Amino acid sequence: MKSTIFLLLLSSVLLVCTLQAENPKADYEKLAKELEVRELSTLMFANYNDANLRKIDVYLEKHPKSPEREKVLYLRAYSIWSLHRYEEAPPAYAALLKEFPKSKFSRIARIREAAAYLFSGQAEQALPRLQALQKDFPDRPEMYARELAYALSRSGNQDAALAFMNYVETKMLFSKKDRLLPRIKHHFDMVRMIGKPVRDFNVKNHRSGKEINPGTLKGKVVLMDFWATWCRPCLAEIPHVKGTHKIFSHEGFEIFSVSLDDNRAKLDRMIADKKMDWLHHYDGKKWKNELAVKFGVHSVPANLLIDQNGIVQGVNLRGKAIRKLVSKLLDPQ
Known part of the structure; x- marks a missing residue:
């Protein structure tokens, strides 16, 4: 009799544990709390980093039929997008759209899938x-x-x-x-600037004091890059920009960074720390920066890619899209 009662109790405990382990709603609530998820009608926001992305993947693997799966697939794509991993983002959004074609997130997912292709040069x-x-x-x-x-x-x-x-x-x-x-x-x-000569300007190099204008840049492929130290997307682009500079700087590629900062010391520290060894312009006027006004820049990052003849060939490129067009302009064959 005692052994029967013990077995029944053990079975009950194991059943409870199994139900808890397979409770997708409870697991989602825990995940949402850890990621600090905020939900709006057709949008979700969360804290994104590699550790949280791994938690999302664990949930999706553990709960392939969860009612919360739509939200978690969106969070996965959102996190990859927010981490600026644009080559990985399209498949993540496509997975959501394939599994939930009528998802309430479908419009934003479709737009970001396409935008990620753009940012990755596709x-x-x-x-x-x-x-x-x-x-x-x-x-x-x-x-x-x-x-x-x-x-x-x-x-x-x-x-x-x-x-x-x-x-x-x-x-x-x-x-x-x-x-x-x-x-x-x-x-x-x-x-609308594409295919036209770059607008005329004449400014000083932030570090050397030498003049920078279309004439001094002619003969090189130039990325005119508007950025700021307080701009997170700008900082996320620095590795891509540095990588392109490292590959092509000896072949006639130049970067001309235009800072929209108003703190010179902070700018100088970042230029040194990030080893941004190229041309820079700074006037401390933030959005009223002379070149930002001339080129109608109202958000950053923003850029123009200018060919050897001073003609604008691309604008607002990101990631590998920059490297792809630079390579084409340097070697039109």
């Missing part, structure tokens, strides 16, 4: 995805207009990009969405 992959969004949401160009303009331009369709941007601006004005235009238009204005 405009040809981004373009059809953005055109599909345009087809599905013809009255919501503010969702995808910036990305589609970039994708058209980087796919060699600059004329189509110009026509699309003109169409979007007109449509949004007539649709009384003009209040949304400014944040889109400054991207459009950057794209």
Whole structure:
């Protein structure tokens, strides 16, 4: 009798433990707490780092049929995107969309999947995805207009990009969405620089005091990079920029960084610490920086890639997209 009672108690304990171990809701609540997840209607935010990404992967492996799986797949893609791992982000968003095609996160997932392709130098992959969004949401160009303009331009369709941007601006004005235009238009204005001579300027090198202007830069492929020490996405781009500089600096590639800081000492420390051994401009005026105003820069990171003849060939490139175009311009064969 005692042995029977013991076995029953043991079975009950094991059952409880098993149910707890296989409780996806409880595990999700624990995960959400550890990641400090904040949920809005169609968005989620969380603390992202490698350790938290591993926790997400553990949850997904443990609970392949969890009702919370949609949220966790989104958190995984969001974390990879936020860590600026743009080559890894498209498959992560695609996994969410494949498993949950009607996900409440589908629009943001589709946009970021395409944007990640853009940032990783794969405009040809981004373009059809953005055109599909345009087809599905013809009255919501503010969702995808910036990305589609970039994708058209980087796919060699600059004329189509110009026509699309003109169409979007007109449509949004007539649709009384003009209040949304400014944040889109400054991207459009950057794209419109492509194929034209870089605007004239004349400033001093922050470290040497020598003049920097289109004439002194002619004959080189130049990345004119607007950034700031307080800009996290800018800092995430530094390894990519340094890597491209290391490979091509002896072949005629130059970087010209324009700082939107107002703290010279902090800027100098970062230039030294990060070994950013190239041209720099600083005037301490932040958003009223002379070159930021001239080139209509309203957000950072922002950049222009200028060829040996002073013609703008690309704008707002990131990651491997920079290296890809630099290589092409230095060796057009």
